[in-house]
Amino acid sequence: MLARRIIACLDVRDGRVVKGVQFEGLRDAGDPAELARRYDAEGIDEVVILDVTATLEARQARAQTIGAVSRQLFLPLCVGGGIRTEDDAAAVIEAGADKVSLNSAALAEPALLTRLARRYGSQAVVVAIDAKRQDDRWIAYTRSGSAASSREVVAWARDAEAAGAGEILLTSMDRDGTKSGFDCALTAAVSDAVSIPVIASGGAGSFEHFAEVFETGHADAALAASIFHFNTHGVAELKQFLRARGLEVRS
């Protein structure tokens, strides 16, 4: 049976993992490759690098970061953050990413998803949607969540799928950083509307939250960063918990 995926997110700036990392036994907790190796050993199903590096010079260093992480992993590796053009995506893929994640650029030009899907296959094209609740619906935000787009989230998710996206990385801006649980209503609304997998993100604070977003949120995968970094909740223990709940996870 298809397993629910647990995905670790590494927020990287200038080649270093940002957000505090407190892992026992790590020589260098800010080193993305070291962290990726640790997650792999713990049984993570996939790794996402969200590179928030802004400057052009530092972007060239990004390829090195991706290469270093990729060499540690024989699992899917997705890279997002500031990918604006087909060339940006190609650089990330050639450096070792299996998937690229696009947000603002896809909103501005959905045809970019189509071109990338044609070149690399839909399985390599992830559309990242930052969703914020507004009355009884959700609006897709752009530019790292700083500006509202004109798109309602469920409609945009459908259009992105039609344009060629193979997966949706759906972040609840309302929940992100709160540790109060994933937004199950948002996740279910999107997951039920599309045929491609939906990765829920934003709000993970406990094992129970993961079970909820799979059971009630119909998520195909769930992503978290700090809950894993701080080693308070290990990936292996999380999987054990989910298995005991009757949810299929990779062993």
Place this chain on the structure above:
Amino acid sequence: MIALVDYGAGNLTSVRKVLGAVGAEVYTPSGPDDLARATGVIVPGVGHFESTRSLGQPWRHAILERLEQGRPLLGICVGLQWLFEGSTEAPGVSGFGVCRGTCDRLPDAEPSTGARLKVPHMGWDTLAFPRPSRLFDGVPAGSYVYYAHSFAAPLARGTVATSSYGVEFTAGVEDGLVSGLQFHPELSGTVGLRVLRNWLEGIR
């Protein structure tokens, strides 16, 4: 030297990386003639069956010639589907045809329960083994591998591994010198490494 056939279907970085990790020397043949030095041939692939149209007669001849010389062939993902006679995804394109049957789209509901199934079948799923094989030697039944596909191959004479997603499909074939994997061994952790090692051992 293992020939990794690059016919423009997707990104080969991870496949190259994992083959390097299991000790294979890999090259990308510049054309069908360049297959002559291959001790084994890998046909990868992602995306649409239509992309295999680029594997025309010259490639087929060169690959057949390698097989006749006792050099093994491995198809991965769409590369496995290509080993069959064709696919309803691109009815005008014929496959290599060394395995019998036509690939078809995965069902979008579980037949027994009617429960909705998302297509593509994407993520980690389990393997079952109808019979022992060299390819899956040492891999326990129930092992998880990583999939990303909407079409799948039927069960065939060479089927040595299966998975189920609304329908039971061929996850791995081994028929003489011809092998194939529907999942992505390069993204399937230690299980993927083991399977590729097994395949490479058949070459040395």
